[in-house]
Ligand SMILES: Cc1cc2nc3c(=O)[nH]c(=O)nc-3n(C[C@H](O)[C@H](O)[C@H](O)COP(=O)(O)OP(=O)(O)OC[C@H]3O[C@@H](n4cnc5c(N)ncnc54)[C@H](O)[C@@H]3O)c2cc1C
């Protein structure tokens with residue numbers, strides 16, 4: 042429990058935090074990795090280089106300082122972060138290390154403002170926040186472990202099938218080495234995967250959304266090969282490793298399903314909106330709805346570069362006969378052959394009553410009369426700029442914020 046004095050002192054440092062900005066968390070990470078280099082095996086070092094994770098941590102700390110007397114306002118963020126932490130197997134003993142470097146960072150960067158009493162207040166405040174995370178993470182770990190097919194920590198899985206879905210996306214199906222059941226998940230959740238690429242300095246952990254419905258025996262993820270847009274940058278470490286070096290029969294470590302972005306059943310229509318590889322959680326939701334023989338209206342709206350990069354197209358088309366499904370795709374650019382192929386199916390027109398293809402960026406305004414704007418649930422996944430644009434359109438079309446749910450395939454960012 043924090044005293045009123047502690048709360049007041051932590052709040053007094055908000056202007057200091059805001060003026061220093063992400064400089065604080067960049068310094069913090071440099072300090073922590075210098076003194077505790079073993080943590081480089083846990084953190085995604087590319088997110089460090091690109092600045093995504095320092096920014097996510099900074100906004101969490103600033104939000105905490107601002108809401109320290111109203112922690113309920115943070116519950117959504119705590120839930121999201123706790124899920125992500127569990128997918129990386131973060132343990133209570135990690136918290137004092139992070140706390141130590143956080144306090145040392147504030148002391149070293151602002152020695153005058155960070156007096157002994159301010160430091161004491163921040164130490165107490167960090168302790169409270171760490172306690173909230175540790176408790177919630179323990180609950181999530183135990184809940185998972187106690188369910189049929191659940192487990193704690195890393196479990197070995199063998200790759201049993203590798204299937205190309207489109208030019209850049211390949212699906213990987215894993216079965217547990219112990220041949221026991223695997224725990225069910227909510228459509229939209231992800232797995233934490235740990236790999237050790239040969240000649241690579243660190244073990245690497247990444248999250249991948251489950252792309253199929255739960256079946257109690259295996260897990261499917263679908264991974265986009267990440268190239269570097271800049272010749273000076275390295276191509277994506279784990280995605281290329283999975284595509285090029287992990288073959289059927291190979292074994293890797295997987296942490297149990299996690300994630301607060303998942304399908305929630307309500308007796309209302311559902312709109313699944315994705316771009317690029319953001320299609321994976323939507324595919325899981327669609328498969329799950331089909332397996333439950335759902336009779337609700339489902340809209341599957343997807344944007345991708347071209348026909349070659351269109352994943353799961355055939356499967357979604359097949360599901361149009363099993364669900365009350367309206368399927369629209371926007372292609373950014375098509376080459377001559379692709380154009381011809383689509384023209385023969387009727388580009389820009391209704392195809393078999395429910396499949397529609399469009400050129401250019403996704404635009405929901407022309408189809409507003411068809412969408413369940415007043416009551417449907419909207420699930421979004423894709424690049425942040427794409428989701429910001431779509432969310433803005435939905436808000437302008439009258440959809441309430443509470444009915445728009447989204448996942449960022451990287452350090453979280455507000456839309
Ligand atoms: C909840 C969640 C779910 C996800 N689900 C999926 C999914 O279903 N499918 C999927 O494919 N991915 C998914 N991801 C993304 C996935 O976790 C990885 O981030 C992705 O595969 C890239 O990892 P990587 O190791 O290949 O690339 P990284 O090595 O992490 O690199 C990422 C990108 O940064 C570039 N880069 C490297 N160095 C620099 C630098 N110095 N400066 C700038 N850029 C640089 C790389 O070229 C690459 O394009 C998900 C992520 C999250 C958080």
Ligand code: HEM
Nearest residue numbers: 083084085088094097098101135136139170171451452453
């Ligand atoms: C109170 C303390 C902490 C806070 C406020 C915090 C905050 C955050 C936030 C905001 C994210 C991004 C979440 C998202 O993208 O959705 C994150 C991710 C992460 N956190 Fe924490 N965290 C804390 C403690 C820890 C500890 C103790 C560890 C372990 C050493 C840790 C390891 C990680 C890792 C590995 C990620 C994934 C991001 C990446 O690798 O780039 N965190 N945390």
